[in-house]
Amino acid sequence: MNPWVFVGLFFLVGLIIPLGAIGVAWILGPKKPNPIKQTTYECGIETVGDSWVQFKAQYYIFALVFLIFDVETVFLFPWAVKLGALGLFAVIEGIIFILILVAGLVYTWRKGMLEWA
Amino acid sequence: MSFWNDPLKVAADWLLGIFTGWGMPVPAANILIGFLGVLILISILMVLDIGLVWVERKVVARFQDRIGPNRLGPFGLIQPFADIIKLMIKEDTTPGGADKVVYNIAPMLSMMSVLILWAVVPLAPTILGVDLNIGVLYIIAAGAIGTLSIIMGGWSSNNKYALIGAFRQVAVMISFEIPMLATLLIPTILAGSMGTAAIIERQDVWYVLLSPLGALIFLVAAIAELGRAPFDLAEGESELVSGYNIEYSGMKFGMFYAGELLHAFTFGGFWAILFFGGYRFLGLEQVSPFLAIAVILFKAFIGYWLIMWVRYTLLRIRIDHMLAFNWKFLTPLAFTLIIVTALMHALLSGTPAWLYLAGMFLSNILVAWSALEIARSYSRREREKVDGKKAVEVGH
Amino acid sequence: MTGEQIIFLVVAFVTLFAGLMVVTARNLVHAALWLVAALFGVAVTYALLHANFLAVVQVVVYIGAIAILFIFAVMLTRKDMRDQGPQMNKNWWLGAALAVLTFGGLYLMLQGWSGMSRTAAVYPSGFDAVAELGNELVSPAGYVLPFEVASVLLVAALVGAVYVAFNRK
Numbered sequence: 001m002n003p004w005v006f007v008g009l010f011f012l013v014g015l016i017i018p019l020g021a022i023g024v025a026w027i028l029g030p031k032k033p034n035p036i037k038q039t040t041y042e043c044g045i046e047t048v049g050d051s052w053v054q055f056k057a058q059y060y061i062f063a064l065v066f067l068i069f070d071v072e073t074v075f076l077f078p079w080a081v082k083l084g085a086l087g088l089f090a091v092i093e094g095i096i097f098i099l100i101l102v103a104g105l106v107y108t109w110r111k112g113m114l115e116w117a
Numbered sequence: 118m119s120f121w122n123d124p125l126k127v128a129a130d131w132l133l134g135i136f137t138g139w140g141m142p143v144p145a146a147n148i149l150i151g152f153l154g155v156l157i158l159i160s161i162l163m164v165l166d167i168g169l170v171w172v173e174r175k176v177v178a179r180f181q182d183r184i185g186p187n188r189l190g191p192f193g194l195i196q197p198f199a200d201i202i203k204l205m206i207k208e209d210t211t212p213g214g215a216d217k218v219v220y221n222i223a224p225m226l227s228m229m230s231v232l233i234l235w236a237v238v239p240l241a242p243t244i245l246g247v248d249l250n251i252g253v254l255y256i257i258a259a260g261a262i263g264t265l266s267i268i269m270g271g272w273s274s275n276n277k278y279a280l281i282g283a284f285r286q287v288a289v290m291i292s293f294e295i296p297m298l299a300t301l302l303i304p305t306i307l308a309g310s311m312g313t314a315a316i317i318e319r320q321d322v323w324y325v326l327l328s329p330l331g332a333l334i335f336l337v338a339a340i341a342e343l344g345r346a347p348f349d350l351a352e353g354e355s356e357l358v359s360g361y362n363i364e365y366s367g368m369k370f371g372m373f374y375a376g377e378l379l380h381a382f383t384f385g386g387f388w389a390i391l392f393f394g395g396y397r398f399l400g401l402e403q404v405s406p407f408l409a410i411a412v413i414l415f416k417a418f419i420g421y422w423l424i425m426w427v428r429y430t431l432l433r434i435r436i437d438h439m440l441a442f443n444w445k446f447l448t449p450l451a452f453t454l455i456i457v458t459a460l461m462h463a464l465l466s467g468t469p470a471w472l473y474l475a476g477m478f479l480s481n482i483l484v485a486w487s488a489l490e491i492a493r494s495y496s497r498r499e500r501e502k503v504d505g506k507k508a509v510e511v512g513h
Numbered sequence: 514m515t516g517e518q519i520i521f522l523v524v525a526f527v528t529l530f531a532g533l534m535v536v537t538a539r540n541l542v543h544a545a546l547w548l549v550a551a552l553f554g555v556a557v558t559y560a561l562l563h564a565n566f567l568a569v570v571q572v573v574v575y576i577g578a579i580a581i582l583f584i585f586a587v588m589l590t591r592k593d594m595r596d597q598g599p600q601m602n603k604n605w606w607l608g609a610a611l612a613v614l615t616f617g618g619l620y621l622m623l624q625g626w627s628g629m630s631r632t633a634a635v636y637p638s639g640f641d642a643v644a645e646l647g648n649e650l651v652s653p654a655g656y657v658l659p660f661e662v663a664s665v666l667l668v669a670a671l672v673g674a675v676y677v678a679f680n681r682k
Contacts, residue, residue, distance in 0.1 A: 007236050007249070010235070025206075072667055083459060086648070104671040249565055255569055
């Protein structure tokens with residue numbers, strides 16, 4: 001049988017159990033909402049404006065750099081699995097692959113994109 | 118084949134007999150048995166999780182020279198159950214401007230992202246969980262769902278603290294995912310497989326001896342992934358109060374909290390699986406699967422204790438320092454380590470075991486030492502630059 | 514109908530519905546979250562096909578990286594998450610016609626394809642698809658050149674992204 005069926009069962013039970021816990025708490029707990037209780041928490045000060053504000057662009061840059069390296073490292077996994085059986089030539093190919101990307105990291109670094117400015 | 122040698126198979130066969138006796142087709146019965154097994158495993162994990170609340174509180178108390186919970190039951194053991202009851206009967210408030218659906222899904226996803234990790238945890242030679250041939254990548258995939266739950270919780274709460282906390286946490290999690298992926302490559306290279314079961318099986322020498330630096334980088338990346346101190350700026354109490362879960366109350370908050378504790382424990386377990394031989398210890402795992410389970414849980418607790426030790430000893434790091442530490446130090450170091458490990462593995466694969474072990478160990482130490490030297494000389498130069506500037510300013 | 518077919522149909526329906534919601538949701542963050550659901554559906558489809566590596570990579574790269582990037586991008590570029598404008602432009606009939614044509618064409622093409630009714634071959638025991646993939650990626654007879662070019666492509670993407678971001682600063 002497809003092993004993912006059992007992974008699917010983990011997903012299913014992993015959702016059912018928190019849902020059950022939250023459901024039981026919802027049944028047992030009191031429900032007396034009022035406008036003051038539901039105000040946004042901000043250390044006792046009235047909230048000013050919407051919270052869905054614009055964010056620092058630097059987060060986006062880091063996410064972008066992360067995306068590139070994520071894809072790269074994932075590419076290396078099949079190579080790593082077969083490494084022992086492939087010999088030196090394949091190892092060097094993988095190392096070239098890594099070095100090209102490290103060059104990308106160095107470029108990003110040099111351009112000052114990794115600074116939290 | 119007795120119950121003590123292979124409990125899972127005996128129980129499954131017994132249940133299969135019962136279910137097929139009721140006229141159920143075999144595949145359906147197998148799925149039902151799988152469902153029951155998963156349900157039992159996850160229920161045990163949830164009970165363990167309640168125990169972890171006690172462990173965490175007791176340990177932090179000892180680190181801070183306090184006693185910790187000590188009123189309810191012996192050593193305060195009943196305390197976490199009282200906490201659960203309190204969480205259950207608390208009012209569950211939802212902030213006014215919240216995005217209700219997303220707000221309610223987020224804590225469940227957070228808990229689920231931790232529980233599904235246990236699908237690839239081999240507990241004993243005969244209890245392998247789901248033996249996927251991409252086990253180590255599965256860990257990262259589950260982490261991706263965890264990242265998503267944090268950003269969902271932070272965004273839907275309609276609270277500035279929550280959103281800032283979520284952004285910081287996600288930035289840290291995705292950044293440190295790169296060194297984590299890179300160090301996951303090391304057991305993959307050494308074992309020649311991505312499956313967690315195969316990695317344990319081929320670990321005749323603990324991989325921490327072959328790659329001490331890899332084990333260390335994995336631990337650092339795991340702590341960052343967990344969002345624990347010194348990488349806990351998402352909840353930086355002095356500035357963000359609680360971070361992405363600030364608006365959550367009652368059981369929904371409990372899910373985030375319990376999820377975090379179980380996550381830390383689970384990563385202790387993965388550290389043991391990848392670098393400390395998992396359920397293997399002096400052949401004990403061959404005696405009984407129950408001993409094997411005891412061994413892996415013990416090792417997971419040691420890893421968890423180490424994570425707690427780090428948490429209650431170190432100070433919080435600022436976000437720019439943390440990201441700089443990751444991108445300018447840890448990531449290049451991890452990639453260097455992969456290159457060195459791959460080369461040494463290819464060069465030494467035919468040699469006797471002691472030479473292989475010595476070569477791997479020494480190359481790791483060499484990489485670690487040179488990285489520290491480079492960092493030290495760089496920081497010395499930086500310090501001189503700053504000091505020089507100050508001297509000039511004073512001179513004027 | 515086998516259990517696998519039922520799961521496939523449910524997943525396919527959920528994936529398509531999520532895809533529809535991505536383009537119709539008014540709230541941009543909701544659209545991004547529906548996109549996550551659609552991408553996850555694709556991952557489940559890979560898992561049904563026993564493509565373990567692709568299934569996990571789909572989650573790691575698309576949900577773990579690209580969806581997060583999208584959410585960051587949405588929060589960075591828009592102050593107001595709720596899109597107020599009309600959801601159709603005046604060329605909607607052209608788009609609809611193209612979609613119908615594409616679907617019809619694909620349907621006609623796949624009419625004569627025998628793969629529809631075949632079941633996939635079962636892996637021989639001891640066959641490790643990931644190891645096979647690794648072998649193909651680095652063997653000179655396989656895909657070693659695309660493998661290295663992929664790395665150059667990734668660096669090009671990185672350099673481009675840095676350049677664009679740098680100029681905006």
